[in-house]
Amino acid sequence: MLRILVVLGALAACLAAPTNETLPGKIVGGTTAAISQFPHMLALMNANNAQFCGASIISNSWGVSAAHCTVGFSANQLRVRAGSAQVNSGGTIHVVSQIINHASYNARTLTNDISLIRVATPFVFGTNVRAIGLRTTELATGTYTTVTGWGAIRAGGAGSATLLQVSVPVVAPATCAQQYSGITTSMLCAGYAAGGKDSCQGDSGGPLISGGLLVGVVSWGGVCAAANQPGVYTKVSFHRSWIQTNSGV
Structure with missing residues (x-):
């Protein structure tokens, strides 16, 4: 089955991907990473600060993620955690102010599975927070x-x-x-x-x-x-x- 995590409103639900399979989720066969190695890494969270997807910092105000992570949410329902390798602590939490899902995103085929996330307060760049x-x-x-x-x-x-x-x-x-x-x-x-x-x-x-x-x-x-x-x-x-x-x- 294809692996994909789709969140609608406050609920997580599986969506049929291109051929009946599920979506990607966690790292298999990997090693621990320091946030200073990947300072662009963001944890995408719901309003309760529960992480369900990832994202990447591309400027002091914008991040990029997958449309299947953000479709169904309004901006005020999402947060991102920057500057921490710990999923539930550390770094800084930023409220999302705008979501732009690709207009041609197809939830069945997962074509154009990309979205942009704007934060209400800019990221402050340093050793652990940086755009890629x-x-x-x-x-x-x-x-x-x-x-x-x-x-x-x-x-x-x-x-x-x-x-x-x-x-x-x-x-x-x-x-x-x-x-x-x-x-x-x-x-x-x-x-x-x-x-x-x-x-x-x-x-x-x-x-x-x-x-x-x-x-x-x-x-x-x-x-x-x-x-x-x-x-x-x-x-x-x-x-x-x-x-x-x-x-x-």
Whole structure:
């Protein structure tokens, strides 16, 4: 089943993804990460400060996440925690003032699964809080990327209290299309053929990075860390002009 976490209002519910599967959530096969290594990392939370997705800082006022994380919410129902590797403490909490979901987001196919989040009070940059640059070109197959989050450490498992990271290689589009139907040029796949390392439930909306740039947003995939079921990410380079048009970043 494809893995995807969808939150509607104050309730979390599973949404049918491209082929009947569920969405990505937590990091499987990863290691503990310091927030100073990933100062762009945000925990996306509901009004009760409960984390359910990730996001990335792209300027002092804007973050980027997955549309399946933010559709169904009004801005005042969301918060983000910046500057902490702990999912439930530390850092600073910012109220969200605006959500922009991609107008062509398709909840069935997860095409254009990207959203922008504006915070009411700007992020104060320092060692643990910083914006990440956005990649504008394609990544070559086999390029190693890093995904971070507080999602499940195994399929169906609980989330992590501490930020985790895992390195996964980019999968050729043709190879990914053999594993899943509905792969488009706006998506990027990453993972090992043998499985064992992956994003999972709870990581949705979080960053996939390479070379210090944001290259993807955690979107969906098959069974977490299963063989021949890579994670699928919204490709940032494909949506670069959309991000600039809507946020000025």
